[in-house]
């Protein structure tokens with residue numbers, strides 16, 4: 043009972059979701075798969091976007107030990123070695139005597155004391171998944187093998203069951219989720235270890251849920267996730283998909299949940315070859331959506347600097363800068379999709395780069411590089427390996443020459459990994475010579491990079507036949 047009290051206490055302390063809107067009265071709460079009955083005379087309140095829980099009523103009803111001092115209007119909550127003190131109307135609280143700021147002060151409403159639960163919840167380790175559409179919170183007790191089983195959140199048995207529990211896995215053994223993207227009507231989740239996703243559909247509203255146990259977010263997610271470890275992926279141009287969200291759903295085992303919110307019922311096909319990419323394909327017949335997909339590959343990166351310029355600049359930085367400028371332009375294109383093999387200073391292996399393009403069934407692959415050679419060599423080259431890439435090479439090279447203003451060193455063939463191992467038309471652009479002082483001086487200028495990025499996008503559009 044003591045434990046139940048703690049869990050329930052933590053549970054009721056978790057609600058301060060800024061996105062909640064004003065429908066807090068209809069909030070549902072599930073703890074480890076079980077619905078809680080919130081007392082009618084002390085329903086959850088929304089105060090300026092902060093969810094307030096009637097702690098006195100709920101806690102007393104549940105038998106949790108709380109002390110209310112009427113004179114000082116102070117709530118004292120004790121559990122194990124943690125003591126929280128909150129005072130009505132005051133925006134500071136104490137945790138074991140240490141002052142902490144609150145976003146919103148506790149309030150007294152009729153005979154009920156309401157407390158801001160985000161603050162209190164942060165003192166505990168519950169995993170919270172908030173479904174804003176359903177106004178429902180799913181909570182998982184940390185380090186506790188509560189078998190959630192199926193839950194019924196009251197919308198016709200359409201549930202998001204708690205993930206199956208397995209023995210705890212140490213943090214180092216967790217697979218890192220390194221990135222996610224949505225393109226060509228497919229959600230792609232990159233992992234660095236083998237994973238076993240659990241995928242299921244839910245109706246009312248329609249959604250597809252993918253739980254991946256024994257995973258954690260890679261460090262790259264730290265500035266994308268909010269303080270509750272929730273993140274969102276904007277999806278535009280796909281009528282069936284309204285949005286994609288993801289969160290650390292459970293600590294036991296550490297489980298990341300992805301939810302594809304749908305505007306209509308939608309079939310999917312899960313591909314998990316344990317090769318670092320989990321794909322949820324929403325093209326119901328598993329064929330292409332008809333939209334073309336372009337892969338932009340910024341050469342080198344991370345530990346691989348590529349060529350070093352005469353002024354000691356790194357090729358990888360040039361490649362990424364141009365790629366990100368290309369991306370900015372591609373974001374405005376509505377008739378085809380794109381994916382980057384890297385968008386930061388990381389090093390996907392050459393195999394990884396090919397695999398991204400192959401797994402996604404890309405239509406064209408463009409790798410962006412700068413060359414190095416003798417100090418006198420100057421100009422641009424476009425490389426291809428397989429003959430089916432020649433037409434793409436010719437188009438891209440025409441625009442590379444025009445946009446760079448550098449010497450035309452022609453379209454060339456060479457056996458390069460990314461242009462050889464891919465199966466779609468694939469080219470590698472050498473946008474100038476870092477070993478040449480004249481080329482080096484302009485390659486890192488904004489204007490040169492903008493021009494080349496524009497040229498690359500023009501080439502892509504001409505090749506795809508897009509106006």
Ligand SMILES: [Zn+2]
Nearest residue numbers: 341348411412
């Ligand atoms: Zn290179």
